Amino acid sequence: MKHRARIAVIGAGKIGLVHMAHVMREGELAGVADPSFEARDVAARLEVPWFSSLGEMLSEMRPDGVVVATPNRLHVPQALECVAAGVPVLVEKPLADTPAAAGELVSAAREAGVSLLVGHHRRHNPLIAAARAQIEAGAIGRIVAVNALCWFRKPDSYFHIPWRTQPGAGPMLTNLIHDIDLMRHLCGDVACVQAQQASIARGHAVEDTAAVIMRFRSGALATMTVSDAVVAPWSWELTAGENPDYPRTSAACYTIGGTAGSLSLPDLGLWHYEGEADWGQPISRKALTRQGGDPLALQMRHFCEVALGEAEPLVPGEEGLATLDVLDAIRQAAESGRQVTLPSADDPDVPHNEARAS
Ligand SMILES: NC(=O)c1ccc[n+]([C@@H]2O[C@H](COP(=O)([O-])OP(=O)(O)OC[C@H]3O[C@@H](n4cnc5c(N)ncnc54)[C@H](O)[C@@H]3O)[C@@H](O)[C@H]2O)c1
Structure with a gap:
């Protein structure tokens, strides 16, 4: 330098x-x-x-x-x-x-x-780099199914600031955006989404909970749920230890399943069979190593x-835009109850940031 x-x-x-x-x-x-x-x-x-x-x-x-x-x-x-x-x-x-x-x-x-x-x-977290390296090296084979949980309880005082109770300020754009970005980084671009949102816990105009189904361009399927109203440890915030404001637990919040094995995060557990892949045989867990570091x-x-x-x-900006496109498609899907298709980067007829409901 x-x-x-x-x-x-x-x-x-x-x-x-x-x-x-x-x-x-x-x-x-x-x-x-x-x-x-x-x-x-x-x-x-x-x-x-x-x-x-x-x-x-x-x-x-x-x-x-x-x-x-x-x-x-x-x-x-x-x-x-x-x-x-x-x-x-x-x-x-x-x-x-x-x-x-x-x-x-x-x-x-x-x-x-x-x-x-x-x-x-x-994305700067060394454990994400380690997970991506394993996926790219074929350790879990072809990705088939993904599950991501973003569950925690924000205190009631958090909502004393009025704008936090209004649409657009909820856990989808505030918190789930990080999880969506990581899923894109680890599993590739998203083809289409379906979603539902609810506010039964607090009754604010903004959602406190949302459930999302995504199909990646690779064909793999993901389910993701976010809630800031449940008492639970299963979120990146409460498991990865990135932020001292959130005491860390030993739970995992992401599972990425492939044809040759599965990866759980952030504990970096690689589940696989030593011999033939057969649910009747004992499945092994190998803890992968990684360097530490504050992202x-x-x-x-x-x-x-x-x-x-x-x-x-x-x-780069293009990646931030692509992640925001997915969040916007999720918002559209949750509001309309319809599946929303993300435009392909190589589709000349559709601007990159214009999702289509179908
Ligand atoms: N990466 C993360 O994990 C993470 C965490 C928290 C917040 N954020 C993002 O960071 C941004 C800020 O969030 P925050 O929680 O720090 O908000 P904040 O309200 O605590 O701070 C915003 C600051 O911007 C200042 N400000 C307002 N108008 C300004 C202007 N015209 N010029 C210069 N300063 C101005 C305010 O005075 C305030 O100090 C948001 O976009 C949020 O999404 C990211």
Whole structure:
């Protein structure tokens, strides 16, 4: 690396503060842009320049990279400002509040030749790299069936902030988006979805629970459920140990089944037969090994390299857009009760971000 990457953070809220801590370990914090008094205090404490807006910051300095950690609706306009200034950008998930807006950003970044990394940090987890390597090496054969659970209980106080009770703020776009992104990363692109949503636990306008059926382009089938209203440990949040805010359990939350074996995650258990694959024979579990590492720290290390032009984004804008397309198709399917088909990247007649109900 030529020099330590100078990275600015836009939005000094919950996740922005975490990003700042990682920037200070992996690179250099160039400044903070956020109009709040709290953000000004944070910048003063960290002894870095504070700006009331991204525009003000870009008129006074040119960092090597910018992290956009603001509310969802600001992601695209702020990332577009960075792209226009030629500054590589890490945009928190979801990439945008709509697939159309995400598509506009991805096109702008591509045309300008500016790197765009999407904050699907779980892909930086070494255990995901280990799982993907096993799948690619054929350890479980051809993937046939997948099950993913995203179950936990958010406290009632979480919903005292009114917008969290409204459509669009529920666990599908907030939490399941991470699981969908990992499933795409591990199992490939999604062809079509069916979904149902419910709010019987809390009775808010927003869903508290959803059930999804997906067919991957490979032909494999997945079932996924998300609920923020059940008392249960079966979610990435409560099993992977990525975030100290969520005490870890030893449960597993994903199972990926193939013709030669199955993989459970995040415990990285590989289930297979020593001899002939026959349900009448004892099945063995082998615990796969992997390196440790905090995915948010590894994501920031990677972004520093991207910002200095030393690496291509591991999760480029196109991937963030494709994951958002699946989430939007799930929303459409849950609202309409109909199956929604995702457009194929090589279908010239359908824009990439326009799903079709059938
Ligand atoms: N990757 C993850 O696991 C993860 C976790 C949490 C949040 N997120 C994402 O990060 C984003 C922020 O979430 P959060 O929970 O930190 O929100 P937050 O409300 O805690 O923080 C948002 C911050 O943005 C600031 N802000 C508002 N308008 C601004 C503007 N025009 N310019 C600059 N700053 C502005 C606010 O003052 C606030 O400090 C969301 O998109 C969310 O989905 C991702």
